[in-house]
Amino acid sequence: PAKPFTNPHGNLTYGRGSAALGQLVDPAPLLAPMPLGTTSSATTVAVLATTTPSPLIVCSPDDPEEIARLLATHGCATLILTPWTAIRLAAIRPQDRYDLGSVKTIGNASAIMPPRIARDLLAAMPNATIANAYAQSEAVPAIILGNVDPDRPMWLGRPGRGTEMRVVDQQGEPLPPGELGEVWLRCEAPKRLYLDQALNARVHAGGWTRTRDLGRATADGELFLFDRMTDVITTDGKLVSSLEVEAALYDHPSVREATVVALPDPEHGEIVAAVVAADPALDDATLAAFLAERLEPHQVPARIHRLDALPRGGTGKVLKYQLRQRFGG
Incomplete structure (x- = not known):
C-alpha cells in the first residue's frame, strides 16, 4: 500500500490528496462554475466542500453574466474555471459592471489558457493570480503546478509535492533538458487502473504514467507543454x-x-x-x-x-x- 500523507486540513488521503486544492486556504467564498449533475461535478463539489475552508458556490458555466454577479455579490476570493468559461467571461468585460477586486485566485484547469484570455481576465480581476494545475486522470494525484504567465504561454510550472516528472523519447529513455519528448508523471499513490489490461500497458510503464503529451523540461525542473500527441x-x-x-x-x-x-x-x-x-x-x-x-x-x-x-x-x-x-x- 502507498504511504499515506496528511493534507493541510488533517485528513488522511493515502496519496489521493490534491496538491492543487491544498493551496485553496482562503476562507472567503469560492465560486465553481461547472455543469451540474455529472460525475465530474459531483466529485469536484464533494472534494471542494471537504478539503477547503471556503463556503462553496456552484453555478452553471454557461452564464458569464451570472458568474460575474455572484463573484461581486458574495465577495468571492477564489474562482475555478476552464478556459472555455474564461473565454466567455472575458468577452462580456465584467469589470464594466462589477467590482471584482475580491478575487485573489483564479484556478485554471482542463486545458491551457490562451494568453489574451489570461490578460483579459487579469484586467477584469486586478488583484488575482491565475493558478494552473496540469495532470492526467490516470496519474492523479501526480500534478504540475504553476501560475499562468501570458508572456510564457506554454509554461506549466513544476512538479507538486510527491510528484516526479520526466520527458522521454519514443523508447522511454529520459531526454536532456530542452529536448522535445513525451511527459511522464508518477507518485507514490496507488495507480488508477483500467479493467482493460492492454490499455493499462499503453498508459503505464514501470511505475510511470504516460501523459500522451509532448513537452520540454528545463534543467531546474520546469515544464513547458508542446501539444497533445494526437493533435500535433x-x-x-x-x-x-x-x-x-x-x-x-x-x-x-x-x-x-x-x-x-x-x-x-x-x-x-x-x-x-x-x-x-x-x-x-x-x-x-x-x-x-x-x-x-x-x-x-x-x-x-x-x-x-x-x-x-x-x-x-x-x-x-x-x-x-x-x-x-x-x-x-
Missing part, C-alpha cells in the same frame, strides 16, 4: 503545436473561438488548418497576414474554416476529431 501537426517533416497557433489566433480581437487541426495533404503530409468563429468583417486574408507576423512560416494555417460556434464536449474542450472528419476531405 507534421507538415513537410516539421512539427507544429496546435496550441501555439491557437494562441496566436486568439490574439486577434475579432476571433471569438479558435482551434487548429491537422488535415491530410498529398504534398505536405499534413497541413495546418484553423477553424474559427469570428467577426464576419475579419476576412481570411487579413487574419492570415496577422498570423504571419506572429508565427513561423510552417505554422501559418494553410486553410481557414469558419463556423458560428465550435463543437465542444461537456467540459468545454473542442471536439477536434469532429472537425478533422468534417474538413478532412
